[in-house]
Amino acid sequence: CPGFKAPTAQTVSTQETTAMSTPPTSDEACKMSQSVLATLMCAQAPGRSVYLSNRGNSLRQHRGILQEGFAQYVVNKYHDTNNPDGIINMGTSENKLCYDLLYKRLTHPDMLHIDPSLLQYSDSRGHAFLREVVAEFLSHYCCSPNPLKPDNVVVMNGCTSLFSCIAAVICDPKDAILIPTPFYGAITEDLHLYSDVKLFHVPLDCEADGKDSRAFHLTVGKLEEGLKRAKEEGLTVRALILMNPHNPLAEIYTPEEMFAFLEFCKRNELHVIVDEVYMLTVFDKSVSFHSVLSVDSLPDPQRTHVMWGLSKDFALSGIRVGTLYTENKDLLEALAQLGSFHSVPGSTQHQVAQLLQDREWIDEQFLPENRRRLKAAHSYLAQELQSMGISYLDRPACLYVWADLRKYLRESSFEEELALWRSFLRHKVVLSCGQAFFCSTPGWFRFVFADQQHHLQLGQFKLKQKVPAPIHTPKPVRRRKSQ
């Protein structure tokens, strides 16, 4: 083995890192909302590094609540036999109910296909064969009035990457995108870390405020008001993000609601990024989800961009595949330039294509069984919450419920909420608390139920051990069977 010795005799000292304990630099995103400050409180931020740029230091010093919970979980995962004292994860939105079905399908011989082109550099938007399959898949499951076009599809390694790239090409640094709160808080980092784009929050109230209203009700009026406020703050707002079904509310918007939001965007020349990553995760057959791609005539097709991926609907978050559908050729061309940073292995592209075109497996096996298991897991968690007198939004979609734990807070503050979250974590249950989703009222938590029943049972047991007697009588949350 050809060694490589220092050719000079002089002693070369190993330079020591003497990190200085200066406070973290202010995070631009913090100005957006007071509640985001809480994300920095949850761990001692490290000191400034002499080796990193300002940007690098800001990245390193960033600490989010979701991230902290997940980091602790990763190194101390609960396991029935190997680590029975580990952490039960009810915080990360993953579907852990279908491993057997996936195992059977993904070990089928058709998955182990190796072709020279799969081992070589390819189109940065994704292989043509996969974009074709995605277009067919979305045409069918989104009930598109006309066949969707493969050339309008971009495949990247997850929706995280898509959010980052879309933000980079429709926004300049410091521009803003509107989003109603609460929302899946990691989008903040998706847009900010690389692309330096801000989210401007449109807070939704946890109480219904009229006869046609419901908890966390999004209306065009609230969007108009949010946009006005953002402009008053001097921000350039370029887009609105909508999630349907919603994370963390699990809400499904009606076609009429969604159309009104799209028209709001058209009126204001805003792009709209519609995240439909839970579109097949609706477990009550009587409830219909309506994709934006089923609209026969979109208000502003050039500014309407629809995201979907395999993480949630196919329980494959580790496979890292997200897709975008848009008619805007300029956007597609710009995204193609960033594609090489977010590419998916050729062999994975093949496997995903095999999966998505196997309608028999999807329709006869995976979807019905997945729905059945999700429904059962949801019922179990719902019962447990009811037995604890905890109110929640009752929706037949997604992998979680949004629940009201305000009665356990000694006072209505995000510090109290964080303390409760921490004490759950100390008792080895990780949840997601409302401030991680920028909820405007403290005390709301997201409970992921898509796990084996004995894990949920153990999680609930640990929670029950922890939670004190209610500090005040819970306010009733209006439950509403979805549309």
Added chain:
Amino acid sequence: CPGFKAPTAQTVSTQETTAMSTPPTSDEACKMSQSVLATLMCAQAPGRSVYLSNRGNSLRQHRGILQEGFAQYVVNKYHDTNNPDGIINMGTSENKLCYDLLYKRLTHPDMLHIDPSLLQYSDSRGHAFLREVVAEFLSHYCCSPNPLKPDNVVVMNGCTSLFSCIAAVICDPKDAILIPTPFYGAITEDLHLYSDVKLFHVPLDCEADGKDSRAFHLTVGKLEEGLKRAKEEGLTVRALILMNPHNPLAEIYTPEEMFAFLEFCKRNELHVIVDEVYMLTVFDKSVSFHSVLSVDSLPDPQRTHVMWGLSKDFALSGIRVGTLYTENKDLLEALAQLGSFHSVPGSTQHQVAQLLQDREWIDEQFLPENRRRLKAAHSYLAQELQSMGISYLDRPACLYVWADLRKYLRESSFEEELALWRSFLRHKVVLSCGQAFFCSTPGWFRFVFADQQHHLQLGQFKLKQKVPAPIHTPKPVRRRKSQ
């Protein structure tokens, strides 16, 4: 299927894109070197889009030569039977000689392993099992004096992503990184597109200029001079990029040379990013490659970062896996924050781990046979070039040779070089011309030889058809058997 009809009766017109034909916005990177201007000349840049931000427009309007050649190739690939009139690609650095070996190994049953954890979210630096295997692999093949540590490894979807992320965390926007020219030109985009970091060029002369000198000879003096010039231009220089073996020169630096470069970096408090992605692609057994990771005492270990991946050494460019090894914990923490944008599927991480830990296959089968085939392909191309009276750098490494086509230029200009490149492309051979690598003298081309002999043969045949009689007598290039 639940349709989604526009609820209002009003006619909603589809907004038409009326792209205005304004000239492209000036690209910051262009200021770095005149030669980069040529990359924008090679295709009519599209007009400005009203739908994109300034950044998005700049991304979309970006056109590189390498990109243009590859784009034409992707839609018109030569195929023996299906597309015999297609393009032969001697421009993209891919090893197409080992498909049979890879096919056999990658379809082995151990590759089709599905485990719940592979389907779930994981550590953003890569799964622990893979980082462990990478550390062992690098310890062995880089001849590290001590075992390398898994916690110092980051795995991302390719070295493109690693370049982008490292630039983002050690540089602020508009900061610069030194690089000797010619160099693999795509690094310009890797650093610029997302992270807005500039490359500052240190030009190497194609003529030897003294008794110990050689063509394109990199010296510490040239680095010092380049750094001085960059500072005079007001740039903040944060790092130096070194490629070893080099792309496109295929040069292997001696330990003494490399150590001198590392000490230059230490003196000037520069990070050094050492790209060793061709480390196993050395096809003459008498020649030794020395990895920086074999140094027993690095001048500045906290600022020394070593990249490697599977694209070249394992002929798996489509698999998208790059690795970084660094002792700098601050850098590792900052990179971890960006990891979720550049993740690799769990199943691919498993496959890569299986491959890298199969020493028997690597040492007994893949490496010897790969070397034998590369050597034969190199000899074939070398002979062909010689028969055309074309000089080239004779190095026993990498997948290409760097050749002197100056005699075919009517005048010494990059316009002429581009015209020659274009006429090759019209004759269905894509090569890489020197200006795509920021070579300071026009007329140099990179020829990739790692392809089936009948492809090379056809490529050479097409080239011979095209090239005119030499316009002037070729200047001799000193050939030098590597160290």
